[in-house]
Amino acid sequence: xxxxxxxxxxxxxxxxxxxxxxxxxxxxxxxxxxxxxxxxxxxxxxxxxxxxxxxxxxxxxxxxxxxxxxxxxxxxxxxxxxxxxxxxxxxxxxxxxxxxxxxxxxxxxxxxxxxxxxxxxxxxxxxxxxxxxxxxxxxxxxxxxxxxxxxxxxxxxxxxxxxxxxxxxxxxxxxxxxxxxxxxxxxxxxxxxxxxxxxxxxxxxxxxxxxxxxxxxxxxxxxxxxxxxxxxxxxx
Ligand SMILES: Nc1ncnc2c1ncn2[C@@H]1O[C@H](COP(=O)(O)OP(=O)(O)OP(=O)(O)O)[C@@H](O)[C@H]1O
Ligand SMILES: [Mg+2]
Numbered sequence: 156x157x158x159x160x161x162x163x164x165x166x167x168x169x170x171x172x173x174x175x176x177x178x179x180x181x182x183x184x185x186x187x188x189x190x191x192x193x194x195x196x197x198x199x200x201x202x203x204x205x206x207x208x209x210x211x212x213x214x215x216x217x218x219x220x221x222x223x224x225x226x227x228x229x230x231x232x233x234x235x236x237x238x239x240x241x242x243x244x245x246x247x248x249x250x251x252x253x254x255x256x257x258x259x260x261x262x263x264x265x266x267x268x269x270x271x272x273x274x275x276x277x278x279x280x281x282x283x284x285x286x287x288x289x290x291x292x293x294x295x296x297x298x299x300x301x302x303x304x305x306x307x308x309x310x311x312x313x314x315x316x317x318x319x320x321x322x323x324x325x326x327x328x329x330x331x332x333x334x335x336x337x338x339x340x341x342x343x344x345x346x347x348x349x350x351x352x353x354x355x356x357x358x359x360x361x362x363x364x365x366x367x368x369x370x371x372x373x374x375x376x377x378x379x380x381x382x383x384x385x386x387x388x389x390x391x
Contacts, residue, residue, distance in 0.1 A: 156215075157182045157342055158203070158234075158311055163212035165198045165366075172198040174366035175212070180311060185333070185343040187353045187374065190363035191388055196346040197239050199363070200313045203344075204236045205229055216311070230259050233310030237317060239346075241300040245289035249280055252288050252299055256306035266306070273302040276332075294325035301332065311342040318349045330356055350388055354378045362387050 158180040165173035173195045180186045190196050201207040203214050205226040214221040221229050235256075243252050253273065257266055274281035277298045283290060291299060297317055304312055314333070318326040330352055337343055347353040354360055354374040362370035362377070364387050370377070377383055 159215040161213040164210040165202045166210045180342050185357045187357035187360040188346045194363040195366040235304045235307045235309035237300050237304045237314040239315035241296045243288045248285050250284045256303035293320050313344040315346045
């Protein structure tokens, strides 16, 4: 396995946000994490990257224990997170935001070509390259956040609700892009509330509820489970 999370726990004061979650991602796989608001999905991804401290458990990436190592080391090793709410820096330009993704890279030779490829793909970003990122629409911000993560040249990209707040058309574009990046060999750990589309993309899925894993299986098993949506994910 490329990523192996075992018995991971995250606590904020008295809130046990993640209570012993285990999951794995094989090289080239897309794994989904589903769950209602407050289930602990974001906390799980942040603990894997290291932006919140895990209380216990283990996160092995390419065979190495990551807990206790700095975020920068995990990014250099090939992990990246597109955070919830995109977290782009609105007072910086589109181009400056994009370059942030490459900040920790040692191999910078192909960078200009990769940046051109991102602008070719997202023409709205190219047109606004030197404008403050604040002018971007929600969908454009999401594309920028994903483009920035791509420039880190990750082996495993984690995304926290990338479809949130986007029109159905843009959600389709985000999912198409993830499918394409996966086709080029990138593994994906995808947190979503858009159950149906996510399980169509993923090979396997996990369902979190109040910090615990309450269900897991192949994407097709979970898609066929009519109780899933009603029991754990709210209406929709
Ligand atoms: N920084 C924090 N300090 C204290 N409690 C927090 C913090 N971040 C999250 N929590 C709590 O931890 C629990 C899990 O939150 P988390 O954001 O991981 O869930 P989530 O599944 O990502 O939810 P959402 O779907 O709303 O994004 C919630 O009870 C939340 O209130
Ligand atoms: Mg969240």
